[in-house]
Amino acid sequence: MKIFVTGATGWIGSTVVDQLLAAGHDITGLARSDDSAAALSAKGARALRGDLDDLAGIRAGAEAAEAVVHLANKHDFADQAATNRSERGAVQAVGEVLAGSHRPFVVAAGLAFLAPGRTATEADRSPFHGVDSLRGGSENLALEFAEKGVGTVVVRFAPTVHGAGDHGFLAGVVATARAKGVSAYAGDGANRWAAVHREDAGRVVRLALERGVPAGTVMHAAAEDGLPFRDIAEAVGRGLGLPTASVPVDNAAEHFGWLHKFATADMCASADATRTLLGWTPTGPTLEEDLDSGCYYR
Numbered sequence: 001m002k003i004f005v006t007g008a009t010g011w012i013g014s015t016v017v018d019q020l021l022a023a024g025h026d027i028t029g030l031a032r033s034d035d036s037a038a039a040l041s042a043k044g045a046r047a048l049r050g051d052l053d054d055l056a057g058i059r060a061g062a063e064a065a066e067a068v069v070h071l072a073n074k075h076d077f078a079d080q081a082a083t084n085r086s087e088r089g090a091v092q093a094v095g096e097v098l099a100g101s102h103r104p105f106v107v108a109a110g111l112a113f114l115a116p117g118r119t120a121t122e123a124d125r126s127p128f129h130g131v132d133s134l135r136g137g138s139e140n141l142a143l144e145f146a147e148k149g150v151g152t153v154v155v156r157f158a159p160t161v162h163g164a165g166d167h168g169f170l171a172g173v174v175a176t177a178r179a180k181g182v183s184a185y186a187g188d189g190a191n192r193w194a195a196v197h198r199e200d201a202g203r204v205v206r207l208a209l210e211r212g213v214p215a216g217t218v219m220h221a222a223a224e225d226g227l228p229f230r231d232i233a234e235a236v237g238r239g240l241g242l243p244t245a246s247v248p249v250d251n252a253a254e255h256f257g258w259l260h261k262f263a264t265a266d267m268c269a270s271a272d273a274t275r276t277l278l279g280w281t282p283t284g285p286t287l288e289e290d291l292d293s294g295c296y297y298r
């Protein structure tokens with residue numbers, strides 16, 4: 001299959017591209033720099049130079065493809081509005097190109113703030129609509145395109161897609177502990193994080209493309225439903241040789257900085273429907289195995 005991948009050089013995108021190439025697919029990745037273009041060429045993918053805000057380039061990539069995977073995100077937590085606008089704009093542009101074609105469109109999403117206090121399932125609808133909402137409401141926008149002949153498949157990744165080289169939230173937790181000299185959790189630390197190893201997360205994307213799942217399907221890339229944040233903090237404390245301690249919830253923003261909304265969030269999710277639909281069985285290390293392997297502390 002000819003597949004256009006945005007975010008092809010990112011943490012998840014790199015393994016997705018590797019796995020798709022290994023399965024014999026023809027990959028074109030959006031590249032915003034010479035380095036990213038070179039990284040794609042070196043592994044046998046094509047590079048399409050462009051940017052998330054260059055919608056003409058994104059449209060051209062989608063037009064030439066039999067399927068699109070959208071994994072790029074600015075992740076600018078200092079300018080969330082700009083990040084949201086770009087995310088929504090890219091989904092809108094791809095959706096318009098694919099409308100009526102029934103070509104697959106796999107869109108990255110998250111589990112944050114979806115169902116606090118309980119285990120989210122694939123049947124839960126995202127409460128975020130419109131450009132000013134989380135991720136620019138892109139999950140719901142992408143699902144609206146399923147009504148217009150687009151083969152939309154939403155993949156909600158666990159809040160930690162872990163493994164050696166991770167630079168996401170978990171790496172932020174480790175960096176915060178190192179900087180503060182204490183591995184902290186907020187309050188009783190009972191808020192949970194779902195988790196998935198990077199290779200298993202990539203496999204969800206590949207299988208979503210290859211299995212021809214129905215348009216409008218929502219998947220969860222979550223191998224572990226939810227670890228209490230206190231357990232994560234204790235593993236990080238062990239790994240860094242630092243004490244683990246509770247900080248008052250009211251002080252979490254000061255302690256965790258930009259990360260505090262996620263460090264205090266309850267983000268538990270099952271992936272039962274995804275496992276059944278795709279025949280997906282995670283095989284990678286668990287979150288605690290990765291934390292105890294030392295790969296986060298080098």
Ligand SMILES: NC(=O)c1ccc[n+]([C@@H]2O[C@H](COP(=O)([O-])OP(=O)(O)OC[C@H]3O[C@@H](n4cnc5c(N)ncnc54)[C@H](OP(=O)(O)O)[C@@H]3O)[C@@H](O)[C@H]2O)c1
Nearest residue numbers: 007008009010011012036051052072073074108157161168
């Ligand atoms: N990792 C997680 O734990 C996690 C959890 C939940 C949801 N997600 C979502 O899953 C998706 C992939 O995440 P990730 O962890 O792989 O992200 P990442 O490692 O930060 O990679 C982001 C990708 O987007 C590209 N990008 C950033 N700004 C761009 C721009 N202005 N124009 C074009 N490309 C741009 C980057 O290109 P360069 O390589 O050139 O920088 C990179 O390929 C994102 O939507 C993310 O929010 C991730």
